[in-house]
Amino acid sequence: MNNLNTLQYSYFPGCSLATSAKESNRSLISFCRQQGVELTELRDWNCCGSSSAHSIDAHLAHHLPARNLALAPPDRPLLVACPSCYLRLKRTHMEIAEDSAAREEFQRMWGRRFDPDLEIVSFFEMLSMIVDQGRLKGLSGRLNGLRFAPYYGCMLMRPPKMRREHTFHGLMEKVLSQTGAEPVRWPHKARCCGTFLSVSRPLVAAKSVQTIMDGAARANAECIVTACAMCHLNLEIRSTRPGRIPVLYFSELLSLAGGIGQGEGWFRRHLIDPRPLLRRHHLIA
């Protein structure tokens, strides 16, 4: 666990957080700042390849994440905000670490030694560490009475190669409960949102999304909480029936719990407007 106690991280936002999900990016950065965590964006990072590279091109699926690993400074862990990018980066790191030919290729391509000790951390892992050390700030009860459906999607899944990696199932419930919010019990917290099927087979993705949305509403939740920009987008654009509820980023709620983010304009960017709900709970003006 070297470096995990230092609160300096390199930061990989990923394409979605840099563009369509800026509210997730900004709220995550604000929250980290409040917690005394300093993030330095990885200089000139590139796309991890997303679902598409590994779907159709093994070469790119390996080298796109590898370049990002080569850019990471050795003296601090790399925080990967997007759960999907995290899986790609971490898996590539494991593959290179256990294969000497891949390590040599890495050095040849990027002109630096592969660092087997580079810590690649998800937002959940970092947050869990802060919580375990008892230094989480902002447990003021501001979210009192907010009923939320914790939605993890495929974040709880791992390929067999990564089975030993912790999934932090339950962390959203644990942390948000401490801020006064109330998790509901519901059956679809780990159901995949459909990712890119939302583009090419929208009806297939819509069926998944509708199951998730209906399930959360039936469980009497006022909002769904997710940490993934892909899930967020799909839940917002593929749920059409009345009775749908707002979808908030975990980092947005954490920020609100800590008393920041009210005037930042994050919530204006949502397609399902969460502002009436947040006003009802006196979280924004």
Next chain:
Amino acid sequence: MKKNEYLQTESTNRTDGSLFCMEGADRGFAKEVSQRSGVITDLCWHCKCCSGGCPFAHAMDFLPNQVIRMVQLGIREQVLSCGAIWLCVGCNTCSMECPTAIDMAAVMDALRQMAIEQGEAIAEPDILNFHREVINSIYRHGRTHKLEIMLRYKLQTRKWLSDMNTGLRMMSKRKLDLRPSKVTHIAAIRRMFRQNPGGRP
């Protein structure tokens, strides 16, 4: 050929005394899939946990375990041209259920890549088009540019009117940036594409 039909009809045609003997069966196929995916498909005993857990099995022409079965039996053409390999999004739900820890997502990746390389009929051309546009966007900018991906995808598939409303709503919420977020050292990205053994995808 419809779901299940193949497995039922051909298996009666035994001539060489082996467990399975099928016209056109390709015994090297499972090995090729193993080499690419790192998965020993023979470990699957068809408990169907994967198929039971798969959130998109209802939309697939073959269930995930049937895809593995076709690999085991060496029915190359049928498996490479089926729709299931394209509908799999790699969410790993199946792998979490699998008692023999088969990395199903890796098998599906391998099968898609083989289907493209070997020129098989692509059952879901729109899904492949989408993947290609994402990778084209990475080639151009080093990162994905959603608006451009969507417009070019529409150009490819000629489905201009579908999702027009969604697109406009996203634009109005500034979720689709007009300009891409870019990698500065784009030469490093292009070099990766040039070194690609399979050429530019």
